[in-house]
Each structure stands twice: as C-alpha cells, then as structure tokens.
Amino acid sequence: MLNTKTLLSTLLIFVPISIAAHFFEWGSTIVFITSALAIIPLAGWMGTATEEIAVVLGPNLGGLLNATFGNATELIIGIVALNAGLVDVVKSSLVGSIMGNLLLVMGLSMFLGGLRFKEQQFQPVIARLNASAMNLAVIAILVPTAVDVTSIGIQEPTMQTLSAAVAIVLITVYILTLLFSMKTHSYLYDVGVAENDADGQITPEEAGHEAEKVNLKLWIGVLLLATLTVAFESELLVGTLEEATNNLGLTALFTGVILVPIIGNAAEHATAVTVAMKDKMDLSVSVALGSSLQIALFVAPVLVLAGWILGKPMDLNFNPFELIAVAVSVLIANSVSSDGRSDWLEGVLLLAAYTVLGIAFYFHPIIEGIG
C-alpha cells in the first residue's frame, strides 16, 4: 500500500507542470495529459483524507462522509464538464466508470490476486446484495433510453422529467442502502470493516485511543486542498478535452467511456488491486462493487439534478450501445462474483470483457456531439 501510495504521490509533480503548461500555452494535448496525470494522486489523497476524517467521526457520520465523498473526483469532473456543456462526455464517463470498476478493477484484482493465491474467498451475501442493487440501478438507468428507443420518440422535456423522476428514486434507494449497511444490518458488513485494518489504516477500535493524536485539522486541510486542486485540474482537463482527443484521433465516446474513468478511478484501482494481492478479497470486491454502485445510485442521479440547477440539463437517454455495455458488465460481474470465490481465470474473463468492449467503443462510429 505504502509503495503504491508513494508511487502515486510522485505524480503530484504534474500539478505544477499542468499549470505551467496552461499558462505558458504549451498546447492542449500537453495540458490534457498533464492535468490527467495530476488528478490521479490528488484523487488518492482525497480518498485517504476522507478515510482519516471518517475514522475520527466514528462509524455513522464517517460512513456517511465516505459514502458522499467516495467518488468525489468523478463528481467534480462531472460537474465541471456539465458546466462546460460536455453532457455526452459526462454520460459516457458514468457508463465507463461502472464498466471500469466492474471489469477492469475487479478483473485486475482477481487476476493478480489469483496469480498469488490459488483460490480466494469473499463474502457472497454482500456480493449478491450488491448485485441486486446494481441490477436495480442498471434497470432504472436503462428505462429512459428504453422508452425513447421503443416509442416513436419522446420529447426532450418529457425525457428530462422522466430522468429526474428516476434520479429521485435512485437517490432514495441510495439513502436506504446506507441505512441498511450502517444501521439495521451493519453486522453483515463486519467482515469488510475488520479487514479494512489490513490496508494499514487506523481502524475504529484503535481510533478510540488515538483520536486525539490524529490531527483532524490537518486532514481536513488536506481534503479541502486536494478537492480544490482537483476542481482546478478538472477545468484544465475539461477545457482541453475536445481539442486534445481530436489531436490524438480519439472519439468523444471513447474518451468518455475509457479515458476519463481511468483518470478518475486510478486511486481506487490501486487500492483494490493492492489488497487483492494481500488476499483481502472481501475488501477488494467491496471497493469495486461498492464504487460502481455509488456511481449508479448516487453520482449519476446527482449529476442529473445538478445539470438541472446549472441550466445544462442532462437526461438519462444514453446511446443504446452504452446501455448494452453496462448491462453486460453487470451480467458478467454478477456471474463471476456471486459464488464468493475467485481465481485468476475469472479475472481473465472480466479483463477480456473489458478489452472487447473497449475495442468496440474504439471502433463505434457514433461521434456524439461535444458542446
């Protein structure tokens, strides 16, 4: 964990470089790449700071903080991109984040973990419950597109209303999921919490004694600073996205589905893979499944409502291929994770699915309108 974190932190050098590239106008491609590289360690530090503060706040408030800030990077990039009018890129990056967590992160974890351990176990009850919640989320997100595709067409204001209604249902389910996991059925999640210890962080038990020692103010400062910097770097990233990806010969669809999610989720990727290689599959699987669930039940509906407020309305009407990609990602992730055991071949299957979908997005001829 420490090595990964150190490695990631060296990328902080790209914060000043990207700023320099912006002010001295080294070209949009360089600004795009350096700001992308700068966001990766910042997202990692936001995650660490969130967890440290959560420990001090205790399981309830802390859990809530984690649940709200767990995908803060995606949320910030999403709002900045929405504000810049890149509605399609935002929608694509939601699809890509779910796909990336379920296939790339879980696949890498199972593959690399499986190279070291013949079979790895994790709690199937939580995996199944997450699978059911994920199924609901995918169904809900699929519905507006399905209404559009199966009718003679639906007017944009109706689509907005439908999307907002779905968003409200999803946020309600998200809040109830938190109530379930933190209050009424928290005992189901105890294994995961105990193993949290394994990644070298302070557990709630230890925290009782050490709380005074933790410099809460310091971590709040780190969180604020990292959040502001991510917001700033997101502006650089979003502002150069269209021109840079054109220069690189990539479609907006590919950028949104593959590139942006990898940038936003790199820190989580590192965590999930690192703990999988320590045979802590419960934690690894719950990071991957939990993160994709959070995107679907919280980030996506919040962005729908945020778009409304920003006057840049974002509906849930996706390109049908994006829906197919999400649906098959959920299908194969459920199929692989529902039995509570994994091996390297299951990792290969997930990675192969990601590769095939990635190739398809690369060749997909629909160039969605940017701006």
Place this chain on the structure above:
Amino acid sequence: MLNTKTLLSTLLIFVPISIAAHFFEWGSTIVFITSALAIIPLAGWMGTATEEIAVVLGPNLGGLLNATFGNATELIIGIVALNAGLVDVVKSSLVGSIMGNLLLVMGLSMFLGGLRFKEQQFQPVIARLNASAMNLAVIAILVPTAVDVTSIGIQEPTMQTLSAAVAIVLITVYILTLLFSMKTHSYLYDVGVAENDADGQITPEEAGHEAEKVNLKLWIGVLLLATLTVAFESELLVGTLEEATNNLGLTALFTGVILVPIIGNAAEHATAVTVAMKDKMDLSVSVALGSSLQIALFVAPVLVLAGWILGKPMDLNFNPFELIAVAVSVLIANSVSSDGRSDWLEGVLLLAAYTVLGIAFYFHPIIEGIG
C-alpha cells in the same frame, strides 16, 4: 388474515353501487371506479371458495382446481376485454400482472415482512425452479415480438400461427409443471403446504376429519356466484375503460399495465403480504412467483387460444417496452429471490423497480389503439 378479509369484504358494497351507477347512468368514470372496487372482494371470495373446495377434493383434484382457477379473475377480465376488442389492453394487463406479482407483491411482502423480522428465509430450490420456469416463459413470450422486430416485418397470419404454436408449448409446459409439483416431485413442495396452515385455513390433514362438516355445496355456490358477478362487473369495467381512463388522463398502456392488474390481483396481494408479516415467507414467495408463473404459462396462452375461438385474434406481439419491463422484472426478482433469504432492502429494490417502470409507462408516448 381475518382483518384483511373483513376489510376487503366491506368493498362488496360497490357491487350494488356499480350496478346502480350503470343503470342510472352516473357516468363512465364512476362506473369504472365502482366496478373496479367491486371486483376486488369478489376475486378474494373466488380465491377462498376455490381453496375450500380444493381441500375437500383432496390434493390432486384440488391442486388442479387451484391451478386452473387461481387466476380466474384475470382470465375473466381478459376474455371479456378480448370479446370487446380491447386486444392491446389484454396484452398489457398480462405484462402488468407478471410485473405486479414479481415486483409489487413480492416487494411489499419482503419490505413489510422485513420491517418486522431482520432476515426471512424461504426454500431456495423452489424459488430457483420457479425462476427457471419463469425464464422459459418470458423467453417464449418474447420470441414472437423478437421475430417481428428483427425482421423486415412478419405478416399477421404468420404472427398468429407463431403465437398459437408458442401458446401450445407453454400450456404443455404448464401441465408438466403441475405433474411435477403434484405427482413426481411433490415432496419438494411439502414445506409450502404445511405452512399453508398458517393463514388460518383448513389443511388437508384436518380436512380428513372435517370434510363432512364443510358445506361443499355452499362453497360451490359462493364460487359460482362470485364468478358470475365478476363476469358481470368485468363487463362494466371493460365497457367504461376507454372513456373513463381518457377522462382521467391515462393512456391505454398505463391502464393495462398498472391499473387492471392491481384490480385483478388485489386479493393475492393481501394474502402474500399478510403471510409475509407472519414470517411465512415460503408461502408468500410462492404466491407471488406462482401467480406470475400461472399468468405466463396458463392465462396468456389460454387467452391466445380463446381469442382465436372468439374471432378476436390476440397474438403475442408486444410493444418492445412491455417485453423489456417483463424481462427486467424477472431478472431482478430472480436476483433477489434465488438465495432463499430476504430483508427489507430487497423489498425496497423490488418496489423501486416497480416505481421506475410505472413512471416509464406513465410517460411512454405510444398510445396503443383501443378497440
């Protein structure tokens, strides 16, 4: 159970009211609403009478009676509506009945049961077998629409033939399912039968001693009377459906998918929820899954064949969104029920799926031709 039944029976007052509304021409909206309210307790009495007669007839003939009359209300409304030419409403109500049983009934049962009991158990083998049968039924019902959508179009006579062939396969499977559950593998279903006791009704064991005491003729009379009255009220309901729902600002699609199934299934809803709150989840889940299976394997194909006889041919070519709704209902119901345990959050997930689909049907712009 008694309270629910008493409550339902007070609705019988709407039988004379609806008749008065019809003869004194109080307007189609009032006739529609009062006949709908009248059907609910009548369906409940049909169910009770069927079960009482089934007990006297013994497990074999009684099981057959239950299997045939279990969804008699849907069948009667369906035939009356078919005869009135409301083919699309009939098709939509089949979709809505399956959706309603899997999501609304099972969701309410798991939610309300889960509020009282932390975790509830039921037999996963039967849930899985029902899931496989339900998968088959959905696949079969999906096939004619899929042929139509994936081709340059299929001529109506061919669609009729295809639908009839599928209907015959489905009825054959239904008969074999009865043979399985009542003859060759009845031991798998013993838990459910034993728990049947819990809803305060007479079990086969007790029946051996009490059979003489049961006034068989009385129950047959109740069944006949309730059946005839349902048929009459169905005429009132169907005759005013088009005008009344227009007045209420509802599309035919929404009426067929949401309103009609709630009217036809209210009694089953009450049973399933009541027994769930007594922690009899085996019975509750089997009512919900069994009823949806009966709709798909028996009511739907019988209506296809009945339409042929009535000269109002009904094919199995659905609006693709209806198919998506059924498919995702089955998917999430399977996902939630396959592990043989439930909690309140699983109920929430099913209810959320129902809500989202209901919203979508409300906004769906396809107004199918009525009449």
Place this chain on the structure above:
Amino acid sequence: MLNTKTLLSTLLIFVPISIAAHFFEWGSTIVFITSALAIIPLAGWMGTATEEIAVVLGPNLGGLLNATFGNATELIIGIVALNAGLVDVVKSSLVGSIMGNLLLVMGLSMFLGGLRFKEQQFQPVIARLNASAMNLAVIAILVPTAVDVTSIGIQEPTMQTLSAAVAIVLITVYILTLLFSMKTHSYLYDVGVAENDADGQITPEEAGHEAEKVNLKLWIGVLLLATLTVAFESELLVGTLEEATNNLGLTALFTGVILVPIIGNAAEHATAVTVAMKDKMDLSVSVALGSSLQIALFVAPVLVLAGWILGKPMDLNFNPFELIAVAVSVLIANSVSSDGRSDWLEGVLLLAAYTVLGIAFYFHPIIEGIG
C-alpha cells in the same frame, strides 16, 4: 454406450450411398440427406479415435488434442461451407451449435436422465465457471452486431477488423482456459475425469499399463480416414445444401441454425444422453457445456480467421434474432445448471426453449443470402 455406437455405425452405409448418389446424379435432395446421415457416424468415429489417441498421449498433449479436435466436424463443415461462400450458413450453424448443445443436448440428458433418477447431481463449481466463460463468449460475439445495430451503420472493413480483434481475444481466452483446466486448476476437474471411466473407455490410469497394447497407429489411421471422409462428405453436403433445402421448403436460416448443427453434433448428443441415463451427470453436463464453450471460444474465432485466409471474409455481424437466441439459450442453461442438480422438469424447460426458438427460426422471414 456400445449399443448407441453400434447403432450409429450402421449409418456408415450412407458413405457409399451418398457417393453413389453424387456420381450417378440422383438429385441434390438425396445427396444432401445421405451425406448428412453419413457424417453422423464419421463424427462419432473421429471422437472415439481422438479420445483413444489422447489416452496414449497423456493428460497434457491428449487434453490439447481433445480440445482442438473436439469439434472437428463443425470446423470442417464450416471451412468447406466458407470456401463455398456460404458465409451466412456458417454463422447460423455456429449459433445453432451453441443453442443445440445448451438446450437440446442438455435438455434431453436432463429429461431422459430425470425419468430414471428422481434427482441428479453434478459439480456446480465447474458449471458456474463454464457459465461465466460462456457469458463472456456470448458478450464478445454479440459486440460487433451490437455496434452495427446501435450506430448509423459500420463499414464492412471496420466490421472485419472488429471481428478479427474479438476473435483474437476469444482464442486467447480459450488457450488460458485450457491452461486453467489442464495445469493450474486441474484438480477442480478431477471428478469429471474419474467418471470418464463410466462410459466404458480406457482411463489414464489403466492406460499406463495398456498403452503398449493400444494400437496407436490404428487409431491415427482411423482419425485420418474419418477426417478425410468427413471433409469429402461435407463437400457433398455443402454443394447440395442450397438446392436441397429449397426443395424441402426450408430457409437458409433454419437450415443453418437447426439442421446443420444436429448433423455435426449427433455423436456428442448420443454420448451426453447415454451417460446421463447412467447417472453420470458431471460428464453429461460437461460435454454439453464444454462443447458449446468450444464452439464460442475456438471454432467461431478460428472460422473468422480462416475466412480471412481463404479470402471469404466472415465477420461476427449476426442477425439480431440469432443473438437473441444465443443469449436466451445461455440464460436459461445457466439458470438450470447453476445449482448443480437437475430433474426431468428442468430438461423439459430446456427442450421447450429449443422448440420455441426452432419454431421461431422456421417462421423467421429473413432469408439470408446464400452464396
């Protein structure tokens, strides 16, 4: 086993008959039917010879031989038909082989086995792993069609490139699957190997003592002879396919999806059913699942690459109904097999699904271009 084999071998009489029918020009329908009947026992002998040689070669090389030649008949018919330009028939027969193995073979096995044994058990771990691999394969094969359907259309060269890329991913996964089952996790498959004994063939253990006795050269001769004869009969079959099926009033789609796979897989059908009736469900299920997996992960991508070499490019752009058929076949096969137990009703469900899909293909109005 012996009886089935003897029965099949009597069909060898159709080898000379079909050749006579060809040279004396008895008409394409007769050549088509007799060459089809001739291929069935030849495929059986190829299978037997492959297994006998595999025993001598030992588990590693032998396993590889089995994995490569296991669906040699499909591969030969496929290459001959590709070379004759019948690209759509080849694609349809891939779909039909997967469907046939999952629904017809597994359905017949579970049904006939279930008539004799109340419940039959098999190893669920392998069934689930196969299910996950099958899900991946279907997803991968679905992707090019999905890209085409969800876009304004994709140019043929791009479709070829996309299909070739998917084919390479699939072959890579296939090789890794062999590595998994033969090297790193072979212990998971031990039950299946032990039961192999049951079908009266020589096990590896016995082989150690008997290897000298086995006339290796004889079996290699049988394999070569059968392979060459299958190739020749395939030419007769393919050369008369278009005219004969027209005479019989069948569409090219129905021929490809239903007829050709039954001819190519008859020997495997016989094996799977025979061992199921001896309560060796592990072997029976692994033949059916393994064969369909081999088609998807090996035969299909090899044909894509072979088409490229032959200058008769075959992409993976299917008729959407073919995709639906494969997807629902995998869905219901997974649903039935994932719990590691079967009974006759589960067999009925699979057979009913096959029947419904067969009826649909019979009526499907798309007549794909032959030649």
